[in-house]
Amino acid sequence: MSEFYKKILENNKQWVENKLKLDPNFFEGLSKGQSPPLLWIGCSDSRVPANEIIGAAPGEVFVHRNIANMVIHSDMNMLSVLDYAVNALKVKHVIVCGHYGCGGVKAAMGNSSIGVIDNWIRHIKDVYRFHQSELDAIENEDNRFNRFVELNVKEQVYDLAKTSIVQSAWKSGQELTIHGWVYGLNSGYVTDLGVNFKNNDELDEVYQLKF
Numbered sequence: 001m002s003e004f005y006k007k008i009l010e011n012n013k014q015w016v017e018n019k020l021k022l023d024p025n026f027f028e029g030l031s032k033g034q035s036p037p038l039l040w041i042g043c044s045d046s047r048v049p050a051n052e053i054i055g056a057a058p059g060e061v062f063v064h065r066n067i068a069n070m071v072i073h074s075d076m077n078m079l080s081v082l083d084y085a086v087n088a089l090k091v092k093h094v095i096v097c098g099h100y101g102c103g104g105v106k107a108a109m110g111n112s113s114i115g116v117i118d119n120w121i122r123h124i125k126d127v128y129r130f131h132q133s134e135l136d137a138i139e140n141e142d143n144r145f146n147r148f149v150e151l152n153v154k155e156q157v158y159d160l161a162k163t164s165i166v167q168s169a170w171k172s173g174q175e176l177t178i179h180g181w182v183y184g185l186n187s188g189y190v191t192d193l194g195v196n197f198k199n200n201d202e203l204d205e206v207y208q209l210k211f
C-alpha cells in the first residue's frame with residue numbers, strides 16, 4: 001500500500017479514538033438516524049469541505065456536490081438528494097454554495113474542450129449568456145470571473161426555487177428557506193449573496209406551480 005493510503009487509514013483510527021474520548025456514545029448515537037437541519041449543494045472542489053466551513057458536526061449537514069454547484073432540472077442525482085432532504089429529512093434550509101476560483105466556472109469562460117465534462121459546463125455557459133451584457137462590460141478578467149461565480153450561484157438558487165419539490169413544500173406550509181453563498185478560498189469566509197427565498201412570490205408567474 002502507498003504511504004498516503006496507509007496514512008488515511010491511520011487517520012480514521014485516530015479520529016474514532018478522539019471522538020470516543022469526548023463521547024463514548026458518539027457513534028452509537030449517530031447510528032440511530034439523522035435529522036440534519038441543512039442541505040448543502042456545493043462544488044466538488046476538494047478545498048470546499050461543507051461541514052468544516054460552517055463548523056458543523058457529523059449528522060448536521062446533508063450534502064450534494066457536483067462540478068460548479070449546479071442545480072439542473074434534469075439531474076436525477078441532485079433531484080433525488082433534494083427530494084429526500086426536503087420530504088424525508090424535513091431540512092429547514094438549503095444552501096447553494098459556490099466558491100471564488102471555481103475551475104468549472106473558469107472553464108465556462110473559455111472554449112477549450114476538456115472531455116465529457118464539456119456537456120456539463122455547457123449549462124454554466126448558459127448562465128454567462130443570460131448575463132453577457134453585464135459580464136462583458138467588466139474589463140478586469142479576475143473581477144469578471146468573480147462576478148460570474150456569484151451570478152452562477154444566484155441562477156442555481158432560482159432554479160432550486162423552480163423545482164416542484166421546493167414549491168410543493170412551500171405550498172404545504174413546510175418551513176424551508178433557500179440561500180445562495182460564495183466561499184472565499186483565500187479568506188475562509190462565506191458571503192451571503194442576498195438570494196434568500198422562503199416562498200415562490202419572487203419568481204416569474206410562469207414558474208409558480210399550482211398544486
